[in-house]
Amino acid sequence: MRLIIRIFTALITMLWFSASIALPINANSGVSLYHDMIIATGGQLPVGLESRTNPPNLSRSASSELQAPDAVDFNDTDTVINGLGPDTPSIFSAISTDTRNAGTEGSFASNNTQLYQIVETEIVPDGTNDISERGIWGNGQAQASLSTELYDTQGISDASFERAFTFSNQNLFALTFGIEGNFEMDLFATANGENSFAKTFAQVDMFFSSQSSLDIVFADTSLYVNNQNEVGDNALFYLQRETDVANTGHLSLTGGASATGTNIGGLTQAFGSSTMSYVLGITLLPGEEITMSHIVTYSNLATIGEGTVKVPEPSGGLLMLFAFGLLVFRRQRRFGS
Numbered sequence: 535m536r537l538i539i540r541i542f543t544a545l546i547t548m549l550w551f552s553a554s555i556a557l558p559i560n561a562n563s564g565v566s567l568y569h570d571m572i573i574a575t576g577g578q579l580p581v582g583l584e585s586r587t588n589p590p591n592l593s594r595s596a597s598s599e600l601q602a603p604d605a606v607d608f609n610d611t612d613t614v615i616n617g618l619g620p621d622t623p624s625i626f627s628a629i630s631t632d633t634r635n636a637g638t639e640g641s642f643a644s645n646n647t648q649l650y651q652i653v654e655t656e657i658v659p660d661g662t663n664d665i666s667e668r669g670i671w672g673n674g675q676a677q678a679s680l681s682t683e684l685y686d687t688q689g690i691s692d693a694s695f696e697r698a699f700t701f702s703n704q705n706l707f708a709l710t711f712g713i714e715g716n717f718e719m720d721l722f723a724t725a726n727g728e729n730s731f732a733k734t735f736a737q738v739d740m741f742f743s744s745q746s747s748l749d750i751v752f753a754d755t756s757l758y759v760n761n762q763n764e765v766g767d768n769a770l771f772y773l774q775r776e777t778d779v780a781n782t783g784h785l786s787l788t789g790g791a792s793a794t795g796t797n798i799g800g801l802t803q804a805f806g807s808s809t810m811s812y813v814l815g816i817t818l819l820p821g822e823e824i825t826m827s828h829i830v831t832y833s834n835l836a837t838i839g840e841g842t843v844k845v846p847e848p849s850g851g852l853l854m855l856f857a858f859g860l861l862v863f864r865r866q867r868r869f870g871s
Contacts, residue, residue: 558681559727561795561836563734564720569830570669571715571740577666578654582705583818585664587651587697594693596628598641601686605640607632616650620669623648630689639681643689643834645674665699668828676732676834684729687838694831701826703818713740714755714813719773722805723791729839730795736832739786742779742816744824749817750779754810762806768794771804779814 574580598607609630617624626647633640649670676689703709723732742748762771773789776782791804818824 559679559684559730559795559838561678561725561730561732561793561838562676563723563732563791563793563834563836564673564675565722565734565736565789565832565834566671566673566718566720567736567738567830567832568669568671568718569715569738570667571713571828572667573665573713574711575714576652579664579666580709580711582703583709583711584700584702584704585666586700587665588700590695590697592626592647592695594626594628594645594647596630596643596645596689596691598630598632598643598689599687600632600634600640602634602640602683604634605632605685606634618650619652620650623650623669623671626693626695628691628693632687635682639679641679641687641689641836642677643675643691643836645672645691645693645832645834647672647693647695647830649695670695670828670830672736672830672832674734674832674834676734676836678730678732678836678838680838684838689834689836691834693833694829696827696829699826699828700823701816701818702823703820706820708817708819710815710817712813712815715811717775717787717810717812718808719787719789720805720807721771721773721789721791722803723769723771723793724801724803724805725768725793725795726801727795727838730837731793731839732834732836733790733792734832734834735790737786737788737829739784739788739827739829740779741786741827741829742783742824743827744822746819746822748780748783748824751815752777752779752785753813753815755813756809756811759807759809761808762804764804766793766796766800766802768796769802769804771806773806773808775808775810777812785812785814 611628614625616622629644631642651668654664654666674691678687721734771791776784776786793802
């Protein structure tokens with residue numbers, strides 16, 4: 535799967551009027567992430583290797599605010615419990631809007647998370663559920679936009695999912711098995727106009743712990759990709775990964791982007807993407823048990839603070855119209871394709 539960020543930053547038009555100044559201000563942020571993993575090549579686990587899970591901890595929220603007397607708000611959440619395979623994932627989503635002028639101004643925030651895991655039926659049932667595969671995809675957005683009057687405007691989106699897996703070796707000898715998978719992450723933040731600010735954050739983490747020393751070997755199975763770009767003095771993008779699993783317990787990919795608008799007509803933006811394909815070799819001693827917490831979290835913020843934007847005003851007055859295409863996240867491969 536390749537996540538593509540398309541950036542359309544176009545059209546600045548200046549028209550002369552004899553009246554006041556209209557100053558569009560925009561802030562936008564977005565994130566898309568994906569992680570799948572296959573345990574012990576999928577299917578039935580090796581004899582003596584047990585895999586079980588605890589109930590998941592999950593949360594998601596979206597909120598928006600436009601401090602205008604005629605603002606109209608809308609909030610909704612949706613939950614679909616399924617998740618038995620990549621073609622039928624469970625879905626957890628939230629959306630919030632607070633707008634005016636027929637929806638052309640205001641704030642927007644949303645998140646959508648889809649996940650699945652495959653449970654294998656054991657040949658000899660022992661009361662546990664052997665998990666052989668798991669996948670999760672998340673998409674979050676936040677937007678704030680004003681074109682006629684300045685009001686405090688804000689959109690916030692947060693999502694977090696965590697589930698603990700326990701692997702145990704029931705054999706009288708040491709057992710080695712593998713976990714292979716893919717991390718993918720795209721993030722962006724854009725801001726245009728004073729008092730505008732946008733940021734986004736995401737993390738995918740596999741955290742291992744055991745009473746014994748961790749015996750885990752990491753290897754890339756394809757070239758690690760880390761692309762990033764910043765435009766403007768107030769743009770920041772960072773992306774880092776942790777692969778020293780044996781010492782830190784973590785295999786993770788963490789990224790963030792932020793942009794602060796400083797002047798009319800100058801777009802500040804930070805964006806980037808990363809992909810990582812990996813395999814872990816895990817060795818368990820006889821009777822050893824190891825816990826893996828699978829954590830996915832992501833958040834978005836877009837805000838415009840009320841204030842006065844100063845620009846030179848010619849005798850006839852100036853109306854600046856600024857339009858730009860939002861960064862578009864397109865996930866080429868969805869679950870099951």
